[in-house]
Amino acid sequence: MGGAPPGDHRPRGPGVHRRHRVVHESRRVRRRRGAPGGRGPFDAIITRTEPITADLLDAASSLSVVAKHGAGVDNIDIPAATRNGVLVANTPGANARSVAEHAVALLLAVKRRVPQAHDATRAGEWRRHDFRGHEQSGRTLGLLGAGNAGRDVARLLSGFDVSVCALDPYVDPAALPENVSLVDTVDALFEAADDVSVHAPLTDETRHAVGRDQLAALPGDGVVVNTARGGIVDEAALRAALDAGDLLGAGIDVYESEPPAADDPLLARDDVVLTQHNAGVTAEALRAMSREAAAVVRTVYEGGVPETALNADALGR
Structure with missing residues (x-):
């Protein structure tokens, strides 16, 4: 074996x-x-x-x-x-809770600017007012994919008083947590959500499903998190949306090319929290x-x- x-x-x-x-x-x-x-x-x-x-x-x-x-x-x-x-x-399902916890951690890290405050504190730079964050409570989270990990994200965020909408044509509605409602299209998901977390498999159907039009539909304080597979989020479109101020930031654990190249523009951004495809590694x-x-x-x-x-x-x- x-x-x-x-x-x-x-x-x-x-x-x-x-x-x-x-x-x-x-x-x-x-x-x-x-x-x-x-x-x-x-x-x-x-x-x-x-x-x-x-x-x-x-x-x-x-x-x-x-x-x-x-x-x-x-x-x-x-x-x-x-x-x-x-x-x-x-x-x-074996690593679903691990992935879900990581997705929530990325979402909150972007919202509360945790990496930036950490780096400044270690550098001896005490400038707390530069790290004003955003609360998650009362917002609507969109799930692109409502399998095991996506449903666990919904459960974890239920304590934050978050509404959840999801797109998943294959999920049994009876398996969804009570705080989750279904939508029919990717565009409808992004129009209804304040933030989006990606939990779909990479297929021909989902490749670059998250593009410029979808990202532009989110509010300016919106965050996109991807702990699923690189390629679902069009990275060029993500950079363009961030440059245009269409989003607050992004939490990225997976990449179109892994590991990302040393000159990958995402690595130089202050509005993106990056990890190493380790959401499921506990x-x-x-x-x-x-x-x-x-x-x-x-x-x-x-x-x-x-x-x-x-x-x-x-x-x-």
């Missing part, structure tokens, strides 16, 4: 049987030994961000399952996996994702179909 690089997120516990040989690989190790990733005699692969490409899947003749250590599967070629009879399953979330990913592998080994299978039709091919 091929796994993610060693660390707190290593597969362990009841999902991994003692008879299984677990190999932890990283891009650096494979580059050093000159072997393309995943072409070893693996029966299963657990991956976080490593691309699982068509070439890899075509070459891995003994592979039967790819378990995603996380929710997003844009790094896995699912059609190629299906063609090769490889089942793909993810671990949705000790608790990593352990939960490890357990669930290992359970996916075990279920397939035992002849079952995981509840989170994304291509159950791959079985039997």
Whole structure:
């Protein structure tokens, strides 16, 4: 079984049987030994961000399952996996609370100018009136995506007396918290919201779904937070909106290109709070994702179909 690089997120516990040989690989190790990733005699692969490409899947003749250590599967070629009879399953919900807490933290950090006040204080610059912030209470938050993480954001912000509207054509309305109402389009979401938090998967449908027109619909003290996937928010449009004063700021954890280039204009902005695609990286979330990913592998080994299978039709091919 091929796994993610060693660390707190290593597969362990009841999902991994003692008879299984677990190999932890990283891009650096494979580059050093000159072997393309995943072409070893693996029966299963657990991956976080490593691309699982068509070439890899075509070459891995003994592979039967790819378990995603996380929710997003844009790094896995699912059609190629299906063609090769490889089942793909993810671990949705395992890191949802971690992502939701991070999204709220980014929202509040932008609103209250926490990074700027922190830097000034450490530099010995006491200028408290330069860091006047904005309250979150009484505002309307828009959720682009109302899956596990999005719904957790709504629950966390319920104590702030925040109204929540959401766009998610796939969610069961009965699963939504009481403070969430649904809208039908991206434009309607941005017209109704004061701030927006993005929690959708990256697909052809959602790529650059947040563009210049949508951002211009927010109030001038609005904030956009993206802890989902880079590419959903058009970064050029975001910079233009910030330059025009259409927004107060943005909290960004994911980027169109990761890591962002050293000369990426977002890195030089004072009105953007940036983190390193680590919204779902907490000790608790990593352990939960490890357990669930290992359970996916075990279920397939035992002849079952995981509840989170994304291509159950791959079985039997």
